[in-house]
Amino acid sequence: MVLAPANGLVQVATLTRDSRGRVLHIDHGDGWQTRYYHLAQSLVRKGQTIPAGHPIAIVGMSGLPHPWPHLHFEIRRNGTPINPQYMLIGGGGGAPGV
Numbered sequence: 001m002v003l004a005p006a007n008g009l010v011q012v013a014t015l016t017r018d019s020r021g022r023v024l025h026i027d028h029g030d031g032w033q034t035r036y037y038h039l040a041q042s043l044v045r046k047g048q049t050i051p052a053g054h055p056i057a058i059v060g061m062s063g064l065p066h067p068w069p070h071l072h073f074e075i076r077r078n079g080t081p082i083n084p085q086y087m088l089i090g091g092g093g094g095a096p097g098v
Contacts, residue, residue, distance in 0.1 A: 001055055001057075001058060001059070002036060002039070002055070002071060003053050003054065003055055003056065004026065004034075004050050004051065004053060004054045004055075004056050005034060006028045006034075006052045007028065007029075007049075007051050007052050008026040008028040008029070008049070008050055009026065009047070009048070009049050009050075010025070010026055010044045010045060010047060010049075011025045011033075011046065012024060012046060013042045013044055013045050013046045013048075014046075015062065016063070019063045019064040020037040020063050020072075021038045021039065021060070021061075021063025022037075022038070022041070022060065022062040022063075023035070023036065023037050024036040024039060024042050024044070024056060024057055026050070026056070033075075033076045033077075033079075034073070034074065034075055034076070035072075035073070035074040035076065036071060036073055037063065037071075037072035038059075038060055038061060038062050038063050038066065038069075038070060038071065038072050039058060039059065039060050039062060040057075040058045040061070040069065041057060041058040041060065042056070042057050043055050043056055044056050059071045
């Protein structure tokens with residue numbers, strides 16, 4: 001089960017025909033966005049507003065063949081990918097350039 005890390009608005013919730021499989025993009029405001037790929041199922045729909053901690057998806061293997069379920073997770077700020085490690089406690093003191 002994948003939970004929303006913060007309040008947000010679902011921008012994309014679709015099954016692609018490429019290696020990303022089932023995808024979900026959430027806009028959290030102030031330039032922050034999270035993206036999720038290879039999902040088995042999305043539990044939210046495009047245009048839905050969601051609170052932090054809300055179940056948004058089920059981890060899966062959609063897209064390219066994979067040997068086990070997994071989650072491709074991205075954090076972006078103003079369109080630029082950010083290493084999630086910077087968002088964790090003790091992960092480096094904050095995202096560079098933010």
